Amino acid sequence: MARIRTALLPPVLAILFAAALCAVALVISGASPLTALGAMVGQVGQGTTAVDIINSAAIYYIVALAAAIGFQMKLFNIGIEGQYRLAACVAAIVGGALVLPPVVHTTVIILTGVLVGAVWAGIPALLKAYRGVSEVISTIMLNAVSLGLIAFLIRPDSFGVLQGNNISTAPIEPSGQFPGIPTGAGTIFGMVFVAAALGLGYWFLLNRTRFGFELTASGESPTAATAGGVNAKRMVIIALVLSGAVAGLAGLPEVLGRDFAYTLTSPQGYGFTGLAVALLGRNNPVGIAFGAVLWAFLDKSALALDNVGVPRDIVLIMQGSVVLSVVVAYEIVRRYELAAEQRRVASQLRGTTTPQKEPVA
Template sequence: MKKFDKDRLILAAGGPVLAIAVAMVLTSVVLIASGRNPVQPYTLMIEYAVHSDIQVLIVNQAATYYLAALAVAVGFRMNLFNIGVDGQYRLAAMAAALVGASVELPGPLHILVILLVAVLVGGFWAGIAGILKTTRGVSEVVSTIMLNAIATSIIAYLILPDQFGEQRGNNLTTGEIPESGWFPGLDLGAAGEIYGFTLVAALCGIAYWLVLNRTRFGFDLRATGAGESAAVASGVDAKRMVLTSMLISGAIAGLTGMPVLLGDAHTYSLDFPAGVGFTGITIALLGRNHPLGIAFGALLIAFLDKASATLDYNGYEKEIATIMQGLIVMAVVISYEAVRRYGLRRQQQKVGEELAASGDGGTGTGTGPKTSKEVSA
């Protein structure tokens, strides 16, 4: 049992650890090639991240990344590639901000309405890709990419002053959400405030794990993702699972903008964070679609984002962190394939050891210890 647990730990952690190590080595090679110190940038970022206010920024950023990665991971477990998380979350955030700024309700109800709008809009936008795939066979990769572009155009149109937007200096916004619609956070004094929605993000991760691993729906989803023909043969409606998975993925994507919207900005504007959905793909891959792995991946990428600010002040380009993120994506593919092959070899070795033990060294004499089946017979 101990040996099994050791192998399982290696297989689970080997891919991400190897990917990060390879990315660090390759980044160091780039630094050496440019005549820079290959170690100092990492030291500077770690020292910078020790400050409590930077740690708060990292945690807040990680909450947003975590939700985006969960949305991507739902699709991955179904063997679907939802590249449209970025468009889904931005469109949902804008719609939620518009509704939140236009209604006056008691605190909890106001927040609930905003969240409901975000979930419905995100699910609706992802559902379009799901319907296209189940009815016309359109690849979700193609449809979600196109839907990202359409979402960007819709947002640009609706936020115009002639439509629902407001002109504030050189920026366009949807108007500020009243304080009753703000999600309370954890005030740490001079260090800042941790978004209260961080707790909701953690609860979403727990719900994700429970649904996938402890419910019949989760089993059907994973089975369909592993082999659609086998799932259909066992009575699973594959098309319904595809559509349902896209709806759930989009609903979670709709929540991705809520930490910033309800905890900080309280409005949607032209400078609202973009590109989060694509970062979520990196984190989901790095975390192997597991909620704990995704959490570590979100914290790592958030650390690289926020701690890289100190590089500018110390003679290094902060794009070093961006290079490292890109190398992590490339290294993930290679490292996971290496770990997969290692796992196959270990399984073959175990089978050989068991056969040798049960067959007296594999000689076929049958004088070795009897198996449980032989005993029961």
């Protein structure tokens, strides 16, 4: 019963708290919460919104899994933004330069993205493990470096191709593209299934392998893990490199399924969104999936708010409220469960302690 309460109570409290905050914000802005919600829900059935939500949720899910791997070790990989963008750029360059058989071509592009993401994350991993440099500082700095490197790589005199007013990498041939699922409302990225496979792999890694146990144990107590024979430096390096490898896949659904090239105007900001979604899902693959869908829904259905006279920026308040509510709710429930456990232990100790009889004279 206690485990069920711990699992269900925090998200329920978070939803109620977030709904209350969003309702207050809407009322202050002069709009009706019910009208705004109805418009957003109705937008899902309009045009390509439903497909856009699925595609965006897949990308958010991949990025959030990358963040969650770091969170398991109490590592804050803010460099996911630079890792996935640099990986997408280099993968697009490789994909545009090669002509291979269909499956092989796509596989080479994907492996290139994974390798670049892992290598880029390996830099702060080594700095953290052997020099004690905070991964927060090093990854933030590397984000800026990656942007400059991308700008250099896609210059017309490097690997870039000038197309109108935009610069992109050379287009990827159909043999390297990842086929999607055509629907009446658009095409669902084929890499949606890759995202689902990553979620299953993440669950299996954490719950069914020794490495997953060591990863979690090292995050909970590095000292105890080291005493148990776990190499702390090795776990830091593996966790960040693995996080970067997964992050390297985040930009590929759009590169391989829609744009077939990387441009200076390619979408950005997924890395920071992934951090929020990972927090929202509490590093659980199922929770992250729900968080990714919710975040994508808020992003894509916000278009309908303009039609009912509600500022679209209210969605940012909604998203921030959801993350804040989840953090607060889980902390409240954690403290409640801790206090309840302390009371149970104290009660048991009182029950097992019997007063000693005084000796008879």
